[in-house]
Amino acid sequence: MKKLINEVDDVVRDELEGIAAAHPHDVKVNFDPFYITRADAPVQGKVALVSGGGSGHEPMHGGFVGMGMLDAACPGEVFTSPTPDQMLEATKAVSGGAGVLHIVKNYTGDVLNFEMAADLAGEEGIEVESVVIDDDVAVQDSLYTAGRRGVGATVLAEKICGAAAEEGRSLTEVADLCRKVNGQARSMGMALTSCIVPAAGQPTFELGEDEMEIGIGIHGEPGRERMKVASAAEVVELLTKPILDDGPISPGDNVLAFVNSMGGTPLIELYIVYRDLHRYLEANGVTITRNLIGPYITSLEMQGASITLLKLDDELTRLWDAPVKTPGLRWGA
Amino acid sequence: MKKLINEVDDVVRDELEGIAAAHPHDVKVNFDPFYITRADAPVQGKVALVSGGGSGHEPMHGGFVGMGMLDAACPGEVFTSPTPDQMLEATKAVSGGAGVLHIVKNYTGDVLNFEMAADLAGEEGIEVESVVIDDDVAVQDSLYTAGRRGVGATVLAEKICGAAAEEGRSLTEVADLCRKVNGQARSMGMALTSCIVPAAGQPTFELGEDEMEIGIGIHGEPGRERMKVASAAEVVELLTKPILDDGPISPGDNVLAFVNSMGGTPLIELYIVYRDLHRYLEANGVTITRNLIGPYITSLEMQGASITLLKLDDELTRLWDAPVKTPGLRWGA
C-alpha cells in the first residue's frame, strides 16, 4: 500500500487536523468526538443541515460544510459510518432553533447510527427530520432488501437544500426538497482499479489488467458486472442507459449532469466522459443545463467515474446557482 | 493501460470537446489550431495573459481561463509543448491592445515554441512579453543547463497576474509581477506511482511496491532520488527542506502553501500532507496565511503530491484574494 499518510490508525484524525489548519475561518473541527461545523454555527433561526458518513469520500462531507451547504459533517473511520454520539453532538452544536435535517446516505450502518442519533436528539428536545438518499441504480431497489445506495445525489442534495435553508425555509420544506432531489436524481459508477482501505492495507478487490467493474459502490463494493475495459463512450452508455431507464428523467427534460471522479481518475478523463455523456444525452433528447465535473464523492484512490443526473426545474436551478462557500464547492461568494 | 478515453490519438480533441460542452458561457474552444479563450475575449484595454503547455496537467492551463486569470490557454498533445501556430492564433484572439503576456513553464520545448510564437506575434504588431517560470528546486539551477522546471508556481502566477491585469495594470507591470511571483515561489514534487502517457500505453517509469520518487517532474521525468516509501511527515520534510534551503523564504515570512495532487492522490491524503506541512513550517518560523489544496497541476493519473510555497506580501495577498471565475479556480464571483 502506497499512500501519503502517517499511522494507519491516525488517518482520519490527521486529515481533520489538516482541515482544521487549512480552513480556520470557514470551519471548526471538534476532535472528541469528531465532527466539523461551520465556523459561525449555530446560525440562529436557520434550519441546520447535518450529514456524515465514512471517511474516504473527500471532499464529501467535511468539504461541504459552510455557507449555503452543510452546517455540520460527521466523519467516520474510513468507509465506516460515524457513531450516534458524533451525530448527536454535531446536531446540538449547529441547532439554531429551527430544526435539524439529517441527510443520510442509504447504507445500513449510516441509517442505523443516524436513527439512534435522531432519537437521542429528539429526547433532548431538538426537532430532527431525516432524509435517506438512495440514488444508485446499480442496485436493484426493493422493499425486502437494504435498497439502493446513496451516492452522487447526496452532493447535489446538500448543495440545493443548503441554499434553501439559507433562504429561511422551514424544516419540513427543506426535508421535502431533499426528498424531491433524491426522487429526481439517479446515479451509477464504475471502477478501473480498486481502492485500498488504509487499515486493510491491500486492494478491496482484484481487477485484471483489462477489466473494469460496472456499478461499483463508493466503498469498493463489487458492482453489477465485471467486464473488459471499454471506451469512454461505451462506459458512458453503460452508466447512463440504466439511469434513463430508471424513470424520473425523460426526453425533453433539463438535467444537471454530474461527472464525478472516484478519486484516482484525473480531470482530463472526466472531460472526455463529459463529452460522451453530452452526446449521449443529446441523442436521447435530454438537455444538460447545469454540470459539475470533478472529484466530489470519491472512494479513496480508486480509478473510475460516476455519473449522476438530476432533473432540474426552475426552483432547483435557482437553488443550485445560489452562492455557496465551502472548502470543496464555492461560487458566488 | 486503463483510462476513460476513446482513441488514443483523440485524447486532447475529445477533452477539448468536453470542455467546450461543459463551459460554453465561460470559455470558447478553437479546434484548428487548438486553443481556449475567455468567452468575452478580447477584453479591450486589458493586458491579456496567454499560457499553454502539454496536456495531461488539467485543470492547468485550460481550466484557468476566465475572469481574473488567463485570457487563453494552448494545449499541446499530452506532455508535449503546443506549437507556435496555436500560440500565435491564441495571442491574436485575445489581444485587447494593451499587450500580451506569455507565461511559459521552463521546458525546452515550451520555451522554444513560445519564443517562435512571440517572434511571429511581434511581426504582426502585437506587443508580447514572456516570463519563464522555473520554481522546481528538485533540479539544480545552472546557467549551463536547461535550468529548473516550471511547476506549481505557474498556477499561482496565473492567478495573481490575472488579477493584476483585471485591475488595468500595464504589460510591463504585469510581467514584472509575474517575475516577482516566480522569484518568490519554490516547489518540489514526489510520486508514489508512474503516470501512463496514452500514446505510450505503459508506465513512464517503474517504481517498486515500496518505492517512491522524490523530485519528480510533472511529465514523469525521474526525480532526484528514488527511496523507500515514507510517512507523510517525512515526505513533507523531504520536499520542504530543499524549498526553504533554496533562498527566498525565511523564518518570519508569510507564505501561500499550495499542496497539489499529481492526479491520482485523493484529497484525504492531501489534507494529511497539509497538516504535516503546517507543522513543519510552524517549527521553522514560517506562517501560512493562504493555501490551495487539490489537484491543480497534475501529471495524468500519477499518485503523488507537490508542495509550492510562495512568499506573500500585502500586494500578492490582495491579488490572490481578488475574484476569479474559471472552470478550475473560482471565488468571489
Next chain:
Amino acid sequence: MESIGLDEVLAWIRQIAARIEEQRGYLTELDSAIGDADHGINMNRGFKAVLEKLESSPPTDIAGALRTVAMTLIGKVGGASGPLYGTMFIEMSKAVGDDDRIDAARFAELLRAGIDGVIARGKAEEGDKTMIDALEAAYRAISESVASGADLSEAVEAAVEGAKEGMEATIPMVARKGRASYLGERSAGHQDPGATSSHLILAAASETWR
C-alpha cells in the same frame, strides 16, 4: 458449570476481544468479498475500546458489564455492526436486570432479548444472510439443549454449534440486508462476516465457561 457471575461475564468479554483481534484479518477478508472490507477492523476497534473501558471504569454487576460493552460498541464501531451489536448487548443488559448469577435458561433468555433487539433495529429475518442467521440458529440450539436439562457449559456449547451451522448456512444465501445485498446473486457463495463474528462471540463464551 451450572451458572456464572460477573467475573465470568468479564472473562467472556475479554475472550471475545482476544478472538476478534486474532480473527480480525479473516473477518475483514470475508467483508471484502461481499462488503467493504472493514468488519474485522470495526469489531476490533470496538472491543479494544471495551477493554479500555472495563479497565478505566470497572462495572459492578453483570448488567453494568453488558451495558459497558453496548455503549462502547455504539460509540466506537460505527457501520452496521456497531448499532446492531450495541443494541444486542443493551437488550441483554436490560434483560439481566439485577441478577448476579446466570444459568443456562437465563442465558437463553438474554440471548433471545438480544436477538430481538437486533431484529427490531435491523429488520432482518433469517435467510437474509446476516448475523441473524447465526444468532437464531444459536438460539434454537440453546433452547433445545436447555429443555433437555443441559447445564450452562453444555447449553452454550450447543449454541456455538448452532451458530456455526447458521453461519455456514449463510454461504449459499443471496443477501437481502446490509451491504452484501447490493450484490444480489453475486453475494451467494460467500460466508457472511457478521454471522461469523456472532459465532465468534458465542464461541468465546463456550471457551471461557467450561
Next chain:
Amino acid sequence: MESIGLDEVLAWIRQIAARIEEQRGYLTELDSAIGDADHGINMNRGFKAVLEKLESSPPTDIAGALRTVAMTLIGKVGGASGPLYGTMFIEMSKAVGDDDRIDAARFAELLRAGIDGVIARGKAEEGDKTMIDALEAAYRAISESVASGADLSEAVEAAVEGAKEGMEATIPMVARKGRASYLGERSAGHQDPGATSSHLILAAASETWR
C-alpha cells in the same frame, strides 16, 4: 551516386517517415528513461503530417520540399524536437536556395546550415547530450569524406557512421540541455533520444541515395 534532385529528396523524406514510424517505440522508450516518453510519438506525428502535406501540396523544388518538412514539424511536433528539427530544415531550405541538384559538398553545407540553426535556437554544445552530438559528429565525418573526394552516397554513408558514433557517445554523458538535464548525474548511461532520431534521419538518406 554523384548528386540528387527533388525526387531523391522526396524519397529521403518518405524514408525518414517510414524509419521513424518503425522506430517510434524505441525512440519513446529512450525518452522514457531520461525524458518524458514522447519523442517517438512526437516525431511520428510530425512526419506522418509531413507525408500528408507532401501529398496535398506537392513541392516543386528542393527548397520547397525542405520548407514543407520544416513548417509541418513546427506546426505538428511541439516539444523541444519540433522547433529544433523545424529550424534545421528551414535553414537547410534557405541554404539550398534555387539549386535543383545537390552533390556531396553541397549536402555537407546544407547540414552545416541546419546544425547552426539548431544551435542558434537551442543553445546546446557538443557534449550536452542532445541531437547536436550526433549532428556535429556527422558533419565532421562528411566533411572529411568530402575532402577525400567521396561521392554523395559515400559521403552520406560517412555521415551516418559519424552520427552513429556521436549518438553512442551520448550514452555516458551527463545531460546539460533538454529535459534529460533535470536528471543530472542520473542521465548518464542512457542514449539520447534526439541524437538517435538524428542518426535515423541521416541513415534514411543513406538508405535512399545508393
